[in-house]
Amino acid sequence: MPIYEYELVEGESCRACGGHFELRRPMDRPELTACPLCKKPVRRVISAPNTPRVAKPLSVSDAKKAGFSVLKRRDKGVYEKL
């Protein structure tokens, strides 16, 4: 189930949700328009779903561990698989 990130449209503070929260919702549910806790209007924060936030930039080895193929740009239009 994807995790969606929401923030309050107006104001930053909310005692119930902190003004910013993440919610796990089924894909087929309609977009959330109000905080389920305080009922204030919210908007979705667009971020890559299911991607844990990383404080530091990913290194090549981290990316490989996560199952990515790491491509390095060598020349115009030429990528080398590392």
Ligand SMILES: [Zn+2]
């Ligand atoms: Zn709230």
